Structure formats: C-alpha cells, structure tokens
Amino acid sequence: MSVYDPFGQGYMHDWRLEEAVRLGVRRALEEVMRHLLEHQMVYLERAIREGIALRERWYAEEEIQKIVEERIGKAKDDIVKALEEKIVLLVKENQELREKLRKYEEEKREEG
Known part of the structure; x- marks a missing residue:
C-alpha cells in the first residue's frame, strides 16, 4: 500500500499501514462469516475454509x-x-x- 510522502520524496511503501489494513479486513471478514453462521446463511465447511484461507495462506x-x-x-x-x-x-x-x-x-x- 503506497502513501504520499509529505516531505517531497514521492510515494513510499508503508508496511505498517498495509498490515493494519490487512488485519482490519480479516477481522471484518471473520465478523461477517460469524454473522452468516449464526443466521445459518452459509455452510460450516465454507466458513471454516474461508477462515483458514484468511489466517493460514501458506497451506x-x-x-x-x-x-x-x-x-x-x-x-x-x-x-x-x-x-x-x-x-x-x-x-x-x-x-x-x-x-x-x-x-x-x-x-x-x-x-x-
């Protein structure tokens, strides 16, 4: 994720911001999956698979x-x-x- 550098050095990559966004998105998706499971709107296998894909990409x-x-x-x-x-x-x-x-x-x- 690139952010503008106000000191005139152009764009730079901010790993902390990228990680914060990634964690926020992960939490939001987990919350959505939890909500869907509570209301029986998604199968358990899919919810587990999506959760694994979010947390453990290297498998x-x-x-x-x-x-x-x-x-x-x-x-x-x-x-x-x-x-x-x-x-x-x-x-x-x-x-x-x-x-x-x-x-x-x-x-x-x-x-x-």
Missing part, C-alpha cells in the same frame, strides 16, 4: 482440506453431544409427564 489445498475435515468433525461431535444432552432431558421430561398422567388417571378412577 496447500490438501492441508486445508484436512484441517477443514478435522474442524468439521469437532463441530459435528459438539453438535452430537448437545443433541444427546437434549434427548436425555426430553426423555426425562417425558417420563415425568407419563408419571403425572398415570397419577392423574388413578385419581380419576378413585373419584369415579
């Missing part, structure tokens, strides 16, 4: 694919774990409701 395509697969595997494991926990809670709630229904039916029989 070969095969290495990126391996990293993507590892991260997707971790994300899937987290999703499966969360679903298992939810299922356990739903089964427990179902059992409690069945018990309440059974007690209610017994009370109805005793009254009737």
Whole structure:
C-alpha cells in the first residue's frame, strides 16, 4: 500500500499501514462469516475454509482440506453431544409427564 510522502520524496511503501489494513479486513471478514453462521446463511465447511484461507495462506489445498475435515468433525461431535444432552432431558421430561398422567388417571378412577 503506497502513501504520499509529505516531505517531497514521492510515494513510499508503508508496511505498517498495509498490515493494519490487512488485519482490519480479516477481522471484518471473520465478523461477517460469524454473522452468516449464526443466521445459518452459509455452510460450516465454507466458513471454516474461508477462515483458514484468511489466517493460514501458506497451506496447500490438501492441508486445508484436512484441517477443514478435522474442524468439521469437532463441530459435528459438539453438535452430537448437545443433541444427546437434549434427548436425555426430553426423555426425562417425558417420563415425568407419563408419571403425572398415570397419577392423574388413578385419581380419576378413585373419584369415579
């Protein structure tokens, strides 16, 4: 990125400014990808791939694919774990409701 030198030396390259812009763009893109993921507007694999491309440009395509697969595997494991926990809670709630229904039916029989 070139900036104008006010001391009459013409244009010069400012590496600090370029790095600051690069970091700002990276943060902005990460924020956009996070927002898209939150609203389920982009697939997880693409978001991970874009994130890797932003941070780790020196990887070969095969290495990126391996990293993507590892991260997707971790994300899937987290999703499966969360679903298992939810299922356990739903089964427990179902059992409690069945018990309440059974007690209610017994009370109805005793009254009737």
